[in-house]
């Protein structure tokens with residue numbers, strides 16, 4: 001027996017729910033790549049991306065996922081044999097570092113902990129020891145989607161400046177752009193990367209990079225540049241070369257619509273909506289955790305991301321039963337643990353095109369599962385989420 005007919009709720013941290021309007025915008029015939037309004041659309045999207053990253057620098061669009069955007073960022077500013085520092089706080093900066101290693105970059109990992117954010121003081125200490133200035137770039141994820149942490153990017157940037165170190169600061173915003181505040185120029189970020197399928201509510205397949213003045217000044221000397229990723233090749237007047245070939249037309253139609261939706265709602269409301277819905281999830285998890293069977297992966301409340309909540313199962317309890325119950329019985333898809341949390345955690349995403357009923361529905365299904373499977377938990381998690389929203393969302 002199941003209660004899962006109707007629309008499936010996709011509550012995983014990417015890809016996220018694609019709005020119907022975005023799907024509909026994609027449902028049209030292909031157009032001439034030399035006309036059909038595409039050059040104007042590209043210009044408008046590039047301008048909007050820089051507006052989202054909050055930079056006066058340039059943005060670039062790649063037909064790629066986040067992994068592609070990582071490679072684009074690395075190859076445009078680094079050379080073989082150069083060294084970088086990767087700030088661990090989960091899976092994703094490490095993955096970016098692994099890509100760098102494969103490209104022939106020397107990678108040093110600043111050891112972190114999967115249960116907490118990067119500590120800015122540790123970065124300052126490490127950089128002060130690098131008297132020769134060997135470290136050329138620092139890689140960090142704003143939100144690590146595996147651990148559920150949000151790193152304090154402005155504090156990290158201040159630590160780099162306090163050490164008087166010239167390394168480029170490169171930030172992965174795949175799981176935070178257009179969901180949580182990101183201020184590329186104001187925070188002193190040199191390179192930012194993102195992708196279309198999370199906060200940007202678009203089909204997977206688009207990767208984005210934004211580059212500030214310092215990164216663009218180093219770019220001509222980077223010997224890892226390749227024809228496809230190269231910024232210079234994409235900066236010319238010729239529209240075709242802005243994609244190093246045929247533009248991803250339908251992905252662009254979808255993205256254009258998603259960006260229109262973002263401006264129509266306004267970034268301030270989007271950030272607030274994410275914070276309120278994230279806190280609703282946290283209120284529920286906090287109550288459930290009283291049963292001792294599960295807990296937040298991120299120990300410090302202030303370090304929990306507003307886009308994804310990672311729930312650790314205690315005492316070696318397998319999270320798969322609960323995940324499967326939510327999916328098979330209730331039609332709610334929640335995320336599995338990945339990396340070091342494989343087989344140990346569940347992830348509830350609250351990222352992108354989400355509203356109160358989607359989040360409350362997801363939480364409700366999880367609570368149904370906790371009850372049905374006899375997993376000990378504090379009673380009233382969903383009620384706590386409802387109470388929170390009722391207090392905060394004023395008439």
Ligand SMILES: *Cc1c(COP(=O)(O)O)cnc(C)c1O
Nearest residue numbers: 014065066067092143145174175
């Ligand atoms: C999803 C994600 C990525 C990887 O994106 P793909 O599109 O799967 O390559 C990178 N970084 C973060 C923080 C992510 O959440």
